Amino acid sequence: MTIWAVLPAAGIGRRMGSKIPKQYLTINSEPLLLHSLRRLSSVFSIKKIVVVIHPEDAHWSQLEASIEPEIQNRIITVIGGDERYQSVLNGLGALTDLAQAEDWVLVHDAVRPCVRTADIERLIEELAEGSDPNSTGGLLGSEVDNTLKRVDEDLTVVKTVDRALYWNALTPQMFRFSLLKKAIEAVVASSEPVTDEAAAMESAGHRPIMVPGNKDNIKVTREADLLLATQILEAQRSETLV
DSSP: OOEEEEEEEOOOOTTTTOSSOGGGOEETTEEHHHHHHHHHHTOTTEEEEEEEEOTTOSSHHHHHHHHHHHHTTOEEEEEOOSSHHHHHHHHHHTTTTTOOTTOEEEEOOTTOTTOOHHHHHHHHHHHTSSSOTTOOEEEEEEEOOSOEEEEOTTOOEEEEEOGGGOEEEEEEEEEEHHHHHHHHHHHHHHTOOOSSHHHHHHHTTOOOEEEEOOTTOOOOOSHHHHHHHHHHHHHHHHHHHO
């Protein structure tokens, strides 16, 4: 069993409103991308990590050079597309001559720096090392805590939704290499908008498995998220010292 990873980092961070792409915003003087990359690289069963960057990225080459001694030769760099799923497909394309059809690929958001190594390993254990040899994959997720309301176009509440049936989708998301590549190729061909790999797999008729993960695996989308991520990482460091 071989496991690969794709780290899409080609976004420009429109919602963050910063002068640099949000994946290069820093926590403790280190870019979010580096924090996320280290979490993946700490899982030794991952053979290679494909980092997908924007064609005009002016930051990655210096960062890559600085971490080469740390992560050695486990990084592959490719150029991304206009949408996330196109970037993921480019990342998968870089593995075409390396990966077998039944290999596993983890896809992780570059701006989820707080994912716990234990959660990544649990995802691998339940999907790749689980009892179902026909498993096509799944994703980390967390239960929804708040009461959910469905609203209309005027933001008038239409219905209270049973939250027991809903989970927050997190990353990494992990699927068989060939099946994921075909699913995203179909999405690109049909121009169907999808926001994560699980949605592409669902569109192809697969049923991903939800694997419970920690709620502190947040995505840094806005400025307030950066402060929260800083606090989470500090708390996680304190846990390791106990």
